[in-house]
Amino acid sequence: MFRIVSKTNNLYDVLDTNDGVIESCSFLDIISFCESGIEIKGVFPVNDSYVFEIDGLRCHKSMKGYKFRLYPNKEQQTFFQKCFGCCRFLWNNMLADKIAYYEEFQERLDTQPPAYKSKYSFLKEVDSLALTSEYRDLNTAFKNFFRDTKVGYPKFKKKHDNHKSYTTYNQKGSVAIVNKYVKLPKIGYVKMKQSQPVLGSIKNATISQVPSGKYYISFNVEIWIQELPGTEKEVGLDLGIKELLITSDKEHFENPKTLYRYEKHLAKLQRQLAHKKKFSKNWYKQKHKIALLHEKIANIRKDNLHKISHKLTQENQLIVSEDLKISNMIKNHHLAKSIADVSWYELTRQISYKSNWYGRMYVKVNTYYPSSQTCNCCGYKNTATKDLSVRYWACPNCGTYHDRDENAADNILAEGKRIVASQNIPGNSDEFQIASKNIKQ
């Protein structure tokens, strides 16, 4: 019999009562034992999760994404291009048929890939699961259309889209990582640069090509995640333009300094492009340079956001931010603002799924809540601060001196706590799973 007797650092000490040997195991080791039917005292299944008695920590299943660079050879590149093309072809043809049918009969047409395969035999040359995936995606898109026809038909896919991709499913090991290669249906082993181990089971994989020409693979993996020990700490976030983020702990997060240097360089390259003859050799060369730099900038930005979302979810039980309306943002043509929007969207997305992973609570409050106008000490509403250039102000009522953004972050936290209290959500109970899904007001 096995029993968890103690915990050292992050490892559990498991005693084998037959021979008295103690072995240290990670939570993943212990869960894989449990899943294979071995009984270990000190860990209990609760619904779809496991709870460890010694520290009260819960483990649950979640999805995690991994993205790695691919190095396909010539033949494999041709195959990928064929898959991209066939997926696009199938999507566009099914879409055209569905639209024609809808316009004639105002009803849904169920078109299946096999019908197209027998008509266009070249579709048989590519990964059939990739075609299934297009079929599923299109059906989902059409469901949205039927729910609300005002949104319009799903869009056709253009040949010169910036992003080419196809998705395949893992069926009994059809997708697998083997040493420095990934095994894919129909094409076999493709060289891959794996920057970290993939823990868990692969559900599907998306192969894509970015404008600079590089190939990538993204795995969607089902993984066991252990929640973090509870903490009393709470934080409010004010998302800014000049600074990325200001917290109610008076912490200011900025974009990495290197980003501005690269953005300046990007602007220079774009100016140079304007002077080159369109579609000439040099014009394409310049386009390629620009695509590479775009990629680099996006990666630096994303890495920084991961660091921030990691820190915030590690340290705080409750995280509150504004609920940003993305559709409003797209209308905004101011460059600095639109770049900030992309970061905010990505940051809130990361905080949201990491909160779910680690058993934290993430609450979004209404954007129209006047967080920067209200004094967090006395509640006085100072409309003079509507003017965005007012960075500091003294409250006319209680005299407290405020940093505009820090005051806003305090108010956002207070509003989040009020929402949590009004919904009576206990912090660390069984209902917590429901609570940690994003609460919107």
Ligand SMILES: [Zn+2]
């Ligand atoms: Zn005041």
